[in-house]
Amino acid sequence: MKYLLQIDFPHNGPFKKDFEVAFSDLAKDIANEDGLVWKIWTENEENKEAGGIYLFDNLDDAQRYLDKHTQRLNSFGYTDLRAKIFNVNETLSSITKISL
């Protein structure tokens, strides 16, 4: 069963290309997380927010990663994190054009 972790938080920048440069090394590290299928990086310059949508192949790794990433974001100075873990309904998702 697949699990989706959604995280977002206030973020004053950088955005777009500067965001890529700032976080490409972290992205390479995150790509090797146990249980991670993928992460989508989200950003909204107008609302000054950023976050991530993650797919994990098991709940334990989703929860372990959330704990680890929360501590990391706090160490970067981020606060007011909003995080939720959901089951994915794979049948309905396949109807709406994504295989998980």
Added chain:
Amino acid sequence: MKYLLQIDFPHNGPFKKDFEVAFSDLAKDIANEDGLVWKIWTENEENKEAGGIYLFDNLDDAQRYLDKHTQRLNSFGYTDLRAKIFNVNETLSSITKISL
């Protein structure tokens, strides 16, 4: 450029197979929305929440769909919707194993 819409809301059920049966016709309708690349259906029986993660290929359709879906969810009796639209950082996402 791709846009990610995340929506979640309190949901008392149905979940899993019953959720699929209840919403498969709606899923077929949503699959035909203009600009929609895909939707992931999310549910959390323990926390009594559900939602969706959507990828759109343009911002106008993401905003149009959010307005339409908000009215539909309200007509179903759902309240306290939480919705955010983000840009997707495609370069960082590709490092973390998803092509958008």
